[in-house]
Amino acid sequence: xxxxxxxxxxxxxxxxxxxxxxxxxxxxxxxxxxxxxxxxxxxxxxxxxxxxxxxxxxxxxxxxxxxxxxxxxxxxxxxxxxxxxxxxxxxxxxxxxxxxxxxxxxxxxxxxxxxxxxxxxxxxxxxxxxxxxxxxxxxxxxxxxxxxxxxxxxxxxxxxxxxxxxxxx
Numbered sequence: 001x002x003x004x005x006x007x008x009x010x011x012x013x014x015x016x017x018x019x020x021x022x023x024x025x026x027x028x029x030x031x032x033x034x035x036x037x038x039x040x041x042x043x044x045x046x047x048x049x050x051x052x053x054x055x056x057x058x059x060x061x062x063x064x065x066x067x068x069x070x071x072x073x074x075x076x077x078x079x080x081x082x083x084x085x086x087x088x089x090x091x092x093x094x095x096x097x098x099x100x101x102x103x104x105x106x107x108x109x110x111x112x113x114x115x116x117x118x119x120x121x122x123x124x125x126x127x128x129x130x131x132x133x134x135x136x137x138x139x140x141x142x143x144x145x146x147x148x149x150x151x152x153x154x155x156x157x158x159x160x161x162x163x164x165x166x167x168x169x
Contacts, residue, residue: 036068041130043138048161049126051153054119056091058143060084060107064131069113073125077116084112090143092116105166107141119150141166 036044043064059078061067069078081088085101085108092114101108113129115121131138142163144154159165 036070036128036130041066041068042132044128044130045140047127047129047142048154048157049124050121051123052150053121053123054150055121055125056119056145056150057154058090058115059113059127059129060110060141060143061113061129061131062104062107062110062139062141063134064111064138065134067111067113067129067131069127069129071121071125071127073122075117076121076125076127078113079116081112081114084108084110088112088114090114091118094118104139105141107139110139110141 059069067080071077079092084098086097086099088098090096090098093116096118100106129140131140142154142158144158145151146155155165
């Protein structure tokens with residue numbers, strides 16, 4: 001087997017952590033794709049990849065009639081929780097609840113996309129967000145750690161892409 005043939009075969013072999021990619025390719029070959037269908041959502045945003053193995057986070061949107069999110073980590077899923085505010089459970093595998101939510105800069109009253117996992121998320125996971133607006137404008141909030149190794153570097157990357165830092169809770 002030549003080196004070129006070996007490299008070509010790597011696309012189809014399951015080894016060294018490429019299993020999710022192989023699964024996705026096999027599903028795609030059958031017409032099953034992960035993500036959002038065409039023309040389902042009017043607003044979409046691709047977050048930067050997560051540069052850590054532990055990433056406590058949450059997503060919330062104001063001004064949306066419907067929202068969705070998916071990730072390239074097959075173990076990470078999101079549930080839509082209406083009326084985000086004090087007392088909302090932040091993650092599916094923890095009983096931590098939020099407090100101190102005040103105003104639109106903290107997404108009070110928005111649709112919360114609750115991750116099913118608190119922090120164990122594969123490094124380099126990509127997250128896609130989508131929404132349909134009520135009146136043409138949506139405001140998206142991403143809740144991340146402000147300063148430690150679990151920020152996923154979103155605290156550095158998002159402010160340069162139309163996000164602004166709000167208060168902590």
